[in-house]
Amino acid sequence: MTATVPPKAPTFLGLPTAPRGVGHLRGDRSFPDAAREALRDGQLRANLGHATSTIRGKRGRVVAELPDWAQLREAGRALKAATMARLDDHLEELERQVTARGGVVHWARDAVEANEIVTRLVQATGTTEVVKVKSMATQEIGLNEALEAAGLDVYETDLAELIVQLGEDKPSHILVPAIHKNRAEIREIFLRTIPGVDPGLTDDPRHLAMAARQHLRERFLRARVAISGANFAVAETGTLTVVESEGNGRMCLTLPETLITVMGIEKIVPTWRDLEVFLQLLPRSSTGERMNPYTSTWAGVTPGDGPQEFHLVLLDNGRTAVLADEVGREALHCIRCSACLNVCPVYERAGGHAYGSVYPGPIGAVLSPMLTGVEDNASLPYASSLCGACYEVCPVAIDIPSILVHLRAEHVEAQEKPTAEALAFRGLAKVMSNPRLWHLTQRAAKLGRLISRGKPTLPNAMPPPISGWTRSRDLPTPPKETFVESWVREHGSGS
């Protein structure tokens, strides 16, 4: 028999994943290591528990209001699937339409190239500061760091992004990047970092929002360049869309002379009409509102209204590698609502930082490993109990649990040497197929009672390689007698 070598990532067709050394898709620790630390932070768990339960309630109420939610969700899924099947055609059409309306389209193979393009465009305007609308794509590619390295000042204008930036922190949620901070902590950050802030600032959210308004107002009025992401881009008309709440997006999209939009290639929809589906699905799923306060759309440049120079950067950065994975490509349907984070029992306890990527939670656990290649985020597909709540709330019906299982299989197949877990299961198979060995093993397992010293579970601190299993799982103390032994005791050994 010839040994068969497991094919390495057979579905990726050798397409490049997001490069290392740039951007924020990889953590410096594995999920279990980072999560263990997060779980010890009682304040973090209280903040997350409070925020996610609030938003779950709101989402549930406004979703229940729509009698056709199931049909909208299926239409959203089908529209995204149909779009991906013709992604090249739609992107070419978008490019034609944006160009025809006075915009300039740039293509970026990866984070490095996108950062270079944007830096060059900003420098060409002669300004040294830019205002930014919250955008996942620019977080993903580490654009702020690239611009700062080029000597430019970058101002995040979304309230939560501002809190993260001022606190020299990292975002921990797709929609509400400062979800891990409570009002008292935010007040403390503002008092420490905003020059001239009212020293009598209270922790009333209204008061805090006003402080942010004052802090950024001047900056908006003098900004000459803004950078945004995009929630949707309509191929047939070249219409870009930004969905937001505070009006900081409108400030950036309206007042500066130059607007640079960085957009993942999967954010495209074929027709204007398709937005009738997504503008119903997105706000109800994300903030639990019937509609978000502001949605802005624009096609190229409008004389006398808004920026007179518009650049659109189309970003790959591993997305085509995801597209090549027939099971995983569904993750590209994500509209970044974050409903899956808010229902996830793992996210609610561990928080977003533990995932190490700007995309945390269930969608991050599938998207990040696919964008980077699974071996660079190998612990993420396991950061789930596979309970399925994420799939249930996803407004475009991404089957996240199935993709998680698919990626786990891919990770296992990529191993050249058998893992301790694989060896353990191979041994178990042998034991379980031999009654004598099985009984012996069960009896031997009772020795575990000595280790647990009367506690219901065995201690987590076991020697390796067993510790690999026990550090994130409780092993119950073996019972005094096995089932067969108690059956024999109560009923006798006869038939």
Added chain:
Amino acid sequence: MTPPSAREEVLGRIRTALGPDRATPAEVARDYRLTDGRPAGDPALLELLVDRVEDYRATVLRCPPDQVDVTVLAALELALGAGWARGDVVVAPGLPAEWRPDGCDVDDDRPPVQLADRAASVTAVAVAIAETGTLVLDGSPACGRRALSLLPDCLVCVVTADQVVGSVPEGLARLDPLRPLTMVSGPSATSDIELQRVEGVHGPRTLMVVLAG
């Protein structure tokens, strides 16, 4: 040979990813509600719009079609309190003359930042969506440029009954995607602190809606 451009390369990767025998996309079933079932301007839709807009903590004043100007004045009075000057209010250049309170400033092509110290602006809308309490401004002369409905701290929007449709699909069908559109659902707000909604951040902190008819 010159190396392929980023454009060629990304498009090429997509074609590789999808393979030579990619599936033809299935026709998408639009079996969700395309209409609300009630015609634009139906009294029940107006009621629904009022309810939904007020739910965002905006204020709605209703009036007969021939009393828009005095109702706009009442809205400004209510929002700005005593001591406001008509010159502090700037209106969209194409706002119908009969809606325009005398003495208000009319927006022109001044630099947009000069609108920032104005107390309030008054605009029309292109369409209103009752189910979501959304007003859409389309950059037409009656709605004004985008900065006008953004920089003054109070926004007064005049909506006529025939502009009120039931659902999002009906609303979008009435809009021109080539114009710069702003969909407004209540005053500026944030949920960034503990996911609790707070009205009033960078956009107008006060939204007043005058519903005529």
